[in-house]
Amino acid sequence: MRLSNSSSLQENNATSPAASSPWRTAKSGASAFCNPSKVLKQGCYDGTKLKPPQEEADKPLASSSCEELELRVAASIGQQACRAANLSDADAHGRAETISGEGPGTYFIAQYLQAGIHTYVMRRNPSDVADGAGLKAIAGEWGPQIEIQGFDLRRFKAIIGGSDIHCAAFTKHWGHVPQTTGYRHRIAGVYCSAREIDTADDSLNQLLGSIEPSG
Numbered sequence: 001m002r003l004s005n006s007s008s009l010q011e012n013n014a015t016s017p018a019a020s021s022p023w024r025t026a027k028s029g030a031s032a033f034c035n036p037s038k039v040l041k042q043g044c045y046d047g048t049k050l051k052p053p054q055e056e057a058d059k060p061l062a063s064s065s066c067e068e069l070e071l072r073v074a075a076s077i078g079q080q081a082c083r084a085a086n087l088s089d090a091d092a093h094g095r096a097e098t099i100s101g102e103g104p105g106t107y108f109i110a111q112y113l114q115a116g117i118h119t120y121v122m123r124r125n126p127s128d129v130a131d132g133a134g135l136k137a138i139a140g141e142w143g144p145q146i147e148i149q150g151f152d153l154r155r156f157k158a159i160i161g162g163s164d165i166h167c168a169a170f171t172k173h174w175g176h177v178p179q180t181t182g183y184r185h186r187i188a189g190v191y192c193s194a195r196e197i198d199t200a201d202d203s204l205n206q207l208l209g210s211i212e213p214s215g
Contacts, residue, residue, distance in 0.1 A: 074210035078103030110189030120182025126169035
């Protein structure tokens with residue numbers, strides 16, 4: 001299972017109080033799945049050939065009860081919205097789940113990808129996740145990559161609605177697939193807040209430590 005450049009963490013199903021929020025207007029994209037034995041013969045699909053369940057063409061993941069997902073976030077992230085779907089294309093198969101949440105001055109989204117048989121997930125860096133979420137970091141405002149609760153993480157600042165916002169992008173991979181550069185599982189996401197203290201080590205340690213599965 002491999003992720004193409006066209007995939008995204010964006011979700012437009014969550015209600016946002018801010019009209020300028022990039023998450024409100026951006027289209028939701030599905031991650032691409034590849035069979036490693038055929039990767040040289042066929043490209044990763046870009047979400048246009050998804051098989052059900054899906055609600056709309058630009059919302060490949062269907063709304064789901066959060067209790068039915070393997071992905072869980074126990075920390076307070078505001079009102080949670082959950083989406084999920086089993087995805088397939090040719091011989092590549094997998095499942096995608098997302099949880100998003102908004103609170104006063106905060107936004108969170110995480111995506112869990114689980115590869116199916118003969119499929120793998122391509123490794124991504126935290127900076128890739130930020131780009132995929134439609135966030136453009138302010139030049140020179142990327143922090144160093146660190147590890148918290150088993151997640152690779154980088155802090156950065158972005159501008160939303162004319163104001164600076166403090167963000168952290170994170171990824172975790174486990175279950176390496178032999179003879180490939182991919183993995184069976186990946187969690188990736190972004191957390192942003194108007195308050196810098198919300199992206200301090202203690203706050204992120206509590207947030208990331210509450211995410212299941214833990215790998």
